[in-house]
Amino acid sequence: MNKNELTAEIIRRLEQVYPDALCSLTYEKPHELMIAGRLSAQCTDARVNIVTKDLFAKYRSIEDFANADVDEIAEIVKPCGLYKTKAKSIVGMCRQIMQDFGGEIPDTIEQLTKLEGIGRKTANLVLGDVFHKPAVVCDTHCIRICGRLGLTKNKEPQKVETDLRKILPPEKSSDFCHRMVLFGREFCKARGERCGECPLSDICKSCKKSKT
Secondary structure, three states: OOHHHHHHHHHHHHHHHOOOOOOOOOOOOHHHHHHHHHHOOOOOHHHHHHHHHHHHHHOOOHHHHHOOOHHHHHHHHHHHOOHHHHHHHHHHHHHHHHHHOOOOOOOOHHHHOOOOOOOHHHHHHHHHHOOOOOOOOOOHHHHHHHHHHOOOOOOOHHHHHHHHHHHOOHHHHHHHHHHHHHHHHHOOOOOOOOHHHOOOHHHOHHHHHHHO
């Protein structure tokens, strides 16, 4: 089985296990996903979802965030860690959107990554979920699992993204990354992976090595 065939089989199996490839961050408006993505750096999605419930109730629009007091936002997002930096970048990115993009979130990775605090991971998340464009979200789950499966030898997010773009069908790439998160939480954990119950164990490079 070559890498393209392996990728196709992984996608097929994960689609069966996780038919609904939903983003684990809770949001209703496009800018909320962008902000939640920023808050998720070095923080669990579960904690982000708790914090954003109050945050998005108080600040309803991009304009609200652009005009917000950084210290007030910092106090709300404090449980997410790095709260001063995150609060500053949230206000900064929303001001940029108001000033440079007429209040509308840009729809290219080049423009998104020019926003304060937005890296390729969050930019890809927005591209895939908001604009439904081909996107590869390389979070810790994706990097870890794709390495174990033999889809990449790299560990740097952008290099993993480049590797995956070569083998993932563009129309399935965003959902594939969402399924990686679900799969990583249930089976292929950072520690205590459940290889004996894993639906991919027979085609997993890491699992085969552990048996030799």
